[in-house]
Amino acid sequence: MNNNIKNCLTCGKEIHREDSPHDYAFKIKKFCSVECRHINDIVRIKGVSNTYAVGLYFELTLKKKLENDGWVVFKTEYPTKLLDLIAFKGNEVMVIQAKTHNNNPTILDKLEELKNFKRAFPNVTVKLITKEEDYEIKCD
Numbered sequence: 001m002n003n004n005i006k007n008c009l010t011c012g013k014e015i016h017r018e019d020s021p022h023d024y025a026f027k028i029k030k031f032c033s034v035e036c037r038h039i040n041d042i043v044r045i046k047g048v049s050n051t052y053a054v055g056l057y058f059e060l061t062l063k064k065k066l067e068n069d070g071w072v073v074f075k076t077e078y079p080t081k082l083l084d085l086i087a088f089k090g091n092e093v094m095v096i097q098a099k100t101h102n103n104n105p106t107i108l109d110k111l112e113e114l115k116n117f118k119r120a121f122p123n124v125t126v127k128l129i130t131k132e133e134d135y136e137i138k139c140d
């Protein structure tokens with residue numbers, strides 16, 4: 001076993017001894033990033049899967065970002081699957097589906113569902129946000 005490398009408990013990424021200022025810091029280090037530490041907290045506290053916790057952490061990060069931009073944001077409760085966040089600012093209403101895994105349902109499935117939502121509520125800003133991209137849904 002290589003004592004100079006260990007793996008992040010959340011994502012499995014390698015943590016190298018040379019990234020830590022002291023041996024002691026390396027010894028107690030369990031995660032590659034603050035994000036991974038928070039995700040692990042969510043898994044422990046809520047008793048959910050790692051995949052679920054990654055999604056939840058991403059939603060909470062987006063919520064905080066919008067609140068910093070002056071939006072009032074509500075997170076929908078499970079099992080509401082279509083929308084994760086509902087935000088209000090002035091006369092504007094925005095709904096957001098956050099997606100961290102392109103699994104079942106896929107991003108394309110979600111975009112299709114959100115298009116239906118947009119048709120029903122054309123004045124609402126509808127977004128699907130992934131780690132890589134923001135998609136704003138437009139009416140056809």
Ligand SMILES: [Zn+2]
Nearest residue numbers: 008011032036
């Ligand atoms: Zn990690």
